Amino acid sequence: MIKQFGIIMLAAAVAGQAQAKVDPLQAERLGRDLTPLGAERAGNAAGTIPEWTGGVTPPAHYRPGMHHPDPYASDAELYRVNASNLAQYANQLPEGLSDLLQRHPDYYMRVYPTRRSASNPQRIYDATKRNAVNAELIANGNGITGAAAGIPFPIPQSGIEVIWNHILHYKGDQNHFITNQAVVINGRSNLIRRDRQIYYVYGREGMTPDQLDNTLLYYKYVVTAPARLSGTALVVQDPLDQVLSTRRAWRYSPDNRRVRRLPSLAYDSIQPDTSGLATADVVDTYNGAPDRYEWSLLGKREMLVPYNSYAVHQKGIPYDRIVQERTLNPELLRYELHRVWVIDATLRPGMSHVYQQRRFYVDEDSWQILAVDLRDRSGELVGLQESHPINYYDVPMVGSTVETLYHLKTGNYFVDGLNNNEPMYDFNAQLSPHEFSAQALRRSGN
Template sequence: MIAFIAVTAFASAAYAKVEPDEALRLGRDLTPLGAEQAGNAEGTIPAWTGGTSAPAGYHPGMHHLDPFAADAERLRVDITNLSQYQDQLPAGLVELLKRQPGYYLRVFPSRRSASAPERIYRATRANATRAELIANGNGIRGAATGIPFPIPQEGMEVIWNHILHYKGEQNRFINSQAVVINGKANLITRDRSIYYVYNRDGMTTEQLDNTLLYYKYVVTAPAKLAGTALVVQDPLDQVLTTRRAWRYSPDSRRVRRLPVLAYDSIQPDTSDLATADVVDSFNGAPDRYEWNLVGKQQLLVPYNSYAVHQQGIPYDQIVLPNTLNPALLRYELHRVWVLDATLRTGYHHPYAARRFYIDEDSWQILAVDLRNSAGELIGLQESHPINYYDVPMFSSTLETLYHLQDGNYFVDGLDNNEPMYDFNAPLTPRDFSPQALRRAGN
């Protein structure tokens, strides 16, 4: 029987903001972002002590060295012992292990490595007593920079915490995505830029102007797609203001506005394997789902995935015909928030029900079970995260979406043979206009 830590406080709450005395728990028995500071009773999850810092030998610009490389594998889960551990796994991961008998999980000691800048902690404390959901939960007010709801009282607050968790102020990076169909991988390499508005140093609620982030990419390989480019302007409340996206085609040398790039619309160049809202495990407006906060659970989840992030690993050693290479992946026991999303009546989506498993220390989604309208388990998403300790921030280095019924899958974030991310790239909002898109594609 799966044991959950029940969530009872939200049932009658009209607003998310908590009383000042409750907010004082942040930095005391709760971490600055709202996780339980203490470890578990069994001693298998340690206390949070501030995250991890750069190991000896690291300098900015390198692929992030593994601060836990000396850890010994604690156990291995595969089809032969799955029955012992399946209550500690997302349902989709149990199904993947059953469908791919050679797949396995390498489980290591739990390391609570997540951290963020001190200014994010300060902003989170301020948000706790003033942030509110508005517009039926499709927007927020009274929050900027930090986690809006560090002591959550309902499900929609938790998904907002993920959407708004700190991922730096700006970032330019080159990486590849792989579409794996019938065991064959096709890669696309993109030069990508992101400019975050919500999390910027000094940002206030008055300055936000319903803007979350700006995003742009230019395809650099394969040659037949090179020069294709996309730009996205993402609002906070996407019901009030629709996400705007433009795509540049080098064949026509034209920029055209995409009618929609949200919800269940298909991401360009993914061979129909990935919807728009699976980027970063979930993004965009939450309005088409009912959100139910189930509680917390201790699960084996991807964590501290430095091994698969290391420089120089050939991509065909990471992306295997049916799964990622399990020898490069790391799983740990962590407390996660369990959040159910059920599609509202009148809407359509291939994922009629989703169960999210969200890291308590960072609010990063770590895994998602995906079900169709018949309740069948059809997909598994995983985020393989690291602490980018030079920023610092905790976010995925690699994301996967497994289609369980046909065995195809999608991978995004392959960066082993590219320059490391530039978290100080000289970007401004002007770099994310349709005019800038045309220049970038040429």
């Protein structure tokens, strides 16, 4: 059970899932006392969380294609949290983060002034307002109707609506990017470099609900290092309702020059090339069908979470300076006090998953999941996920620059998104859905 610790419990938290859209008078709050995406515009009473005033202003010298310069580089560190003073701040931390600090006395959190940097294009704000009075859950919450482009449920009434807000929050229309993932076992890390492409459907400019055709996105990657895996490739076609139509994925192996359909790449099936450390549904902190869990909206809470992680994003930082033996390098991480939605996901009777229970901490300003506590089938706390986000200036949107999954009992962990020594994301890449098929994957391997 979640401790009170300043949670704002909402009457809407116990509302059913049948009626998701809100009254037009409620929707009029968007852009007024609520931000255009549904957060509280005002700061908190203590003054430690400021008012949202539109999001970040990019530094004057920023140009598209740059690793995004830190707009808050001059901020002074307020304080540090570590094992010695953990009790003073435990009420503001995810349980997994408290556990990590206790297990590693040399690890610490650097806490900085809160900067409400989240922003989206105006068309996403406009779509969100339309969605608020039209969007509904369907198929027992496994899909949605009446929404496109924007946040479907900016004034949420249930936990599953908050999760859909995360799944569907704007990430650009398309993206070509090169990143590295690190598998860290017994203190030793191994990097895999991937050339990746995503073509988003839900959030595309001009998209309407009747055009969606149950398609969320298309995804492809090609491994370019190390040499033993080079040329391995994967294509994924992601539906919106993954119970109605399952995710389709194909993998190309250069060893036998064959493309094969993967029987499953969802739920707790293991991601390829992660040494068993990452399940399929931890990509982007959580993705895929929500049907195996009961979702509970516990309320909103002021917490210390990763935010404005520009320092770890900067160009040229060696990866071995970021990825250390047991954790990421705390000198490169930034934490701030933000209001987050707290959501519990509990495995339904008869369903199977390695994680019996998950607690999500979702940013009110962007709907990005910032942290997750993971419990195994016996209920023991075994994992912590963190998303270290920035606001990408040229889109604009909030997304992780680095994601981690710590296995608390073993000390092993998984990192994705390392791009400090790669070209910056290309949000204007010329991509087409035709490039994301088994046939295209077969052609690319020949």
